[in-house]
Amino acid sequence: MCGIVGAIGLAHRPAPAEERRILDRLSHRGPDAEGTRYQDGVWFGFRRLSILDLSSRADQPMVDGATGVSLVFNGEIYDYVERRAELRALGHSFVTSGDTEVVLKGYLEWGTSVFERLNGMFAVAVSDPRRGHVVLARDRFGEKPLHYGRRSDGSWWFASEPSVLRSAGVGSGRVDLDRVLGFLALGDVEDPTGSYFDGIVQLGPGMLATLDGTGIRTLRRWWSLDALLERSWDAGPATDEEVLATLDHAVSIRLRSDVTVGTSLSGGVDSAAVVSSMRAVDPDREIHSFTASFPGTSIDEWDRAASVGERHRLVMHRVEPTVEGFLADLDRIVDHQGGPIESPTVYAQWSVMRTAREAGVTVLLDGQGADETWGGYPKYVGFGVGDLSTRLELGQALRMTRRWRELGGLPHLALAQGAALTIPTSLRPLALRVQHRRFRANAGIALLDAHLEDPQGAPGGGRLLQRAARADLGRVVLPRLLRYADRNSMAWGREVRLPFLDPAMVELALRSGWVEGLTDGWTKLQLRRAVAPRLPEGLPWQREKIAYATPTSVWLEHPGSVEAVHDATDSLQNAGVLATDASGLDPWQLTSLARFMEQNGLTT
Numbered sequence: 001m002c003g004i005v006g007a008i009g010l011a012h013r014p015a016p017a018e019e020r021r022i023l024d025r026l027s028h029r030g031p032d033a034e035g036t037r038y039q040d041g042v043w044f045g046f047r048r049l050s051i052l053d054l055s056s057r058a059d060q061p062m063v064d065g066a067t068g069v070s071l072v073f074n075g076e077i078y079d080y081v082e083r084r085a086e087l088r089a090l091g092h093s094f095v096t097s098g099d100t101e102v103v104l105k106g107y108l109e110w111g112t113s114v115f116e117r118l119n120g121m122f123a124v125a126v127s128d129p130r131r132g133h134v135v136l137a138r139d140r141f142g143e144k145p146l147h148y149g150r151r152s153d154g155s156w157w158f159a160s161e162p163s164v165l166r167s168a169g170v171g172s173g174r175v176d177l178d179r180v181l182g183f184l185a186l187g188d189v190e191d192p193t194g195s196y197f198d199g200i201v202q203l204g205p206g207m208l209a210t211l212d213g214t215g216i217r218t219l220r221r222w223w224s225l226d227a228l229l230e231r232s233w234d235a236g237p238a239t240d241e242e243v244l245a246t247l248d249h250a251v252s253i254r255l256r257s258d259v260t261v262g263t264s265l266s267g268g269v270d271s272a273a274v275v276s277s278m279r280a281v282d283p284d285r286e287i288h289s290f291t292a293s294f295p296g297t298s299i300d301e302w303d304r305a306a307s308v309g310e311r312h313r314l315v316m317h318r319v320e321p322t323v324e325g326f327l328a329d330l331d332r333i334v335d336h337q338g339g340p341i342e343s344p345t346v347y348a349q350w351s352v353m354r355t356a357r358e359a360g361v362t363v364l365l366d367g368q369g370a371d372e373t374w375g376g377y378p379k380y381v382g383f384g385v386g387d388l389s390t391r392l393e394l395g396q397a398l399r400m401t402r403r404w405r406e407l408g409g410l411p412h413l414a415l416a417q418g419a420a421l422t423i424p425t426s427l428r429p430l431a432l433r434v435q436h437r438r439f440r441a442n443a444g445i446a447l448l449d450a451h452l453e454d455p456q457g458a459p460g461g462g463r464l465l466q467r468a469a470r471a472d473l474g475r476v477v478l479p480r481l482l483r484y485a486d487r488n489s490m491a492w493g494r495e496v497r498l499p500f501l502d503p504a505m506v507e508l509a510l511r512s513g514w515v516e517g518l519t520d521g522w523t524k525l526q527l528r529r530a531v532a533p534r535l536p537e538g539l540p541w542q543r544e545k546i547a548y549a550t551p552t553s554v555w556l557e558h559p560g561s562v563e564a565v566h567d568a569t570d571s572l573q574n575a576g577v578l579a580t581d582a583s584g585l586d587p588w589q590l591t592s593l594a595r596f597m598e599q600n601g602l603t604t
Helices: 016-024 080-089 100-117 162-167 177-186 225-232 240-254 269-281 302-311 323-337 345-359 370-374 379-390 394-406 415-422 425-439 464-476 478-491 503-510 515-519 525-534 552-556 559-574 587-599
Strands: 002-008 033-039 042-048 070-077 120-128 133-138 147-150 156-159 200-202 207-212 215-221 261-264 287-292 314-319 363-365 495-497
Touching: 002 070, 002 120, 002 162, 016 033, 016 042, 016 162, 042 070, 042 120, 070 100, 080 100, 100 120, 100 133, 147 162, 156 162, 162 200, 177 425, 177 587, 225 464, 225 503, 240 269, 240 503, 240 525, 261 269, 261 345, 269 287, 269 302, 269 370, 269 525, 287 302, 287 345, 302 314, 314 345, 323 345, 323 478, 323 552, 323 559, 323 587, 345 363, 345 478, 370 464, 370 503, 370 525, 379 394, 379 415, 379 464, 379 515, 394 515, 415 425, 415 464, 464 478, 478 495, 515 525, 552 559, 552 587, 559 587
Parallel strands: 261 287, 261 363, 287 314, 363 495
Antiparallel strands: 002 042, 002 156, 033 042, 070 120, 120 133, 133 207, 147 156, 147 200, 207 215
């Protein structure tokens, strides 16, 4: 896990002071080592968080002496042991024991098809002087960020975080008004192909680009979410034994590390399942867990987490975030996030990562990704009923509806998303214009001509549940959570690994199509059933969903919060983002947006 930055098409190497300033902006992502390389107009910079092969031999940029091909790489390749053995059989030799050299030698052997062979999270830049271009690639779901943009001198730059690019002079210095409009009007927090900095975008998940001194030569997908859904959806559920074996394998390869590995633990089934697999594959390992706790509130999960900790012999750390701590850290949180946040819930994970650093635990496994792949959100019940009804499977639709009413009523329906996923593609622009008009009472002059982008992403076919899965995995939910996880962890020099986003685990999760479990009154039914024997009795069958929640309504009443919201509203009105009427808008969103624009000196 590291921070990377680079430029293509430079007339000369950046001055030492500029290199220092840029690398310092990435120091939190890589506190252990740094390096730079310049050759023929291409400059690479790197900050290292040492996790595999802690020696200086594994530092970056890494260069192949025979070809001059060089690489900077952020992330982890979990199956590097297997890929290294494969490459050795093909005649390659290695001087390091980590994963970076595997990526480099893999590129030399297989070219850009190497990325299809890797099980990991990554943002990679490869300078290939044989072909006169630089290759950029990002992992399947976008766990690792990769931003890029063009500077006024014509050079193209990339970096792990957009503020690094802005410090190098990339972008216009204005906020991206289309992103601001989507954030305020629709709660669209994260576009995995864009940013809140005008002139700075992201390489999308599963995308690959080649650049030379003239700019972007090619931009294509090396991996497709649509193709995954098409071959996996309704292919037939796995057995419980397959679920456990696949999860255990995903966890076991994510335990590969030369530094301490622990876990974040809530009171829910996802993180508990990860813990149970950690113990299953390594019975004697000392496992540190970190739990956000809010004593005396209805969202406190400490007792449930503690029952998991007792069963699996964890060294538990109780983290108690406070509103005072959130307000004190808000500027720093927003700075590291590279954009506004939707609520203080981000602070719970931020606090967990800080405590992990204090405890000396560098890597944390996490249960994120299970809800989006196994169908864990209650809103999927409504989509399931709609799915069955549109296919005239009315008997099963009625059974699903009756079952959830017996359990206390149908969950809250995501009507806006459901409408967006069901209306014809030709009508989507009209629906967005209607949404924009509804926001006009709140919009300042700067937003009146902004374009409201479709937060569901590109339209796709398939059943309604399948379309919802595509939207949430590719655009609506997962990219936001991955941005939060990456920035929160890297702010404290920690690494988060997600077993539920292992390619085999994702494919297995989608095979069920989710309908069977929803008909029986459960989200994630097969996952719950498979892991239940490993967990405290009753825990897999709880229905409350809390995750990284914070008591936001209570925190909003704090005098410091009231003052922060008031100041933010004034700031956004002065910037032309808001009209005098800010009613109906989320106060936390306003606060974080104003702080983000002020910190980065962004105008409208």
